[in-house]
Amino acid sequence: MLAKRVIVLTGGIGSGKSLAADHFAAKGITVVDADALSRQLTAPGGAAIAAIRSAMGPQWFRKDGGLDRDRVRALVFADPSARQQLEAILHPMIRCEAQAALALAPEPYVIYMVPLWIETHRSPMRSRPTEGPVEGIIVVDCAEETQIQRVMQRSGLTREDVLAIMATQASRAERQANATHLLNNDGGIEQLAQQIDALHQQLIHS
Structure with missing residues (x-):
């Protein structure tokens, strides 16, 4: 059976979207990556x-x-x-x-990872006709300082560079307001994995 349930995965730069996507994929869930x-x-x-x-x-x-x-x-x-x-x-x-x-993608659901989903779906005129119906929006969330430190460490960008990129993206508050599911990634990998385990069970049984 083809998947009828599309769940968007999004979040700001350095939030841990790819890590979250890897956890879903490890559970056998198809991940469609817009950046890829x-x-x-x-x-x-x-x-x-x-x-x-x-x-x-x-x-x-x-x-x-x-x-x-x-x-x-x-x-x-x-x-x-x-x-x-x-x-x-x-x-x-x-x-x-x-x-x-x-x-x-097969059942029970599919993850559609779109880093700038919130930014590109602010207007009703730009909503979902070509992606199809979207059941939920998972936002990977963390403190802004955590984002900054992660991006600086992995990319070598300066603090000012990272802040400039973040300024072009939706605010943390806007992402949180649009989330149907919020994953906190201020802690370690285990904490994120536990949240994804619980959400996965919720999604397959709802």
Whole structure:
């Protein structure tokens, strides 16, 4: 039987979304990762390459033909119009790929990991027609200082860099307000795993 229950997994930078997704996957739950789909679309030979090259020019591509994601990330961070241009190309393609993957996922439910779900679904006009019905939103949550320290340690970014990225994302309060399920990740891996175990049982029995 195909999964009819799509549960979104989201959270701010450094919150621990990927760690949470790995725990769900370890339980046999299909995880559809929007970021992974984006990377596939912009890899050498990816389906989005031609449209992005036509819209933005060849200077944003590596020698192997793939999108230079680091340079483009800096561009769209500094230039909202470039961000809108790129999103107009990528988002419909990501939704199309995600819809196909979600439709093939088995029961009892499927996790759809979208880092910027809250930011891209603030308006009712931008809600869910292409992803299909969404039953719940899991937000992986932690203190902002925890986010900052994690990102600095893993990426080498400065505190100011991390704060600038966080300023472009939904606030912690906004994410919490939109959550149907909240996972606290201020503690260790065991604490997060226990919460996911309990939520998994809740989801398969509801």
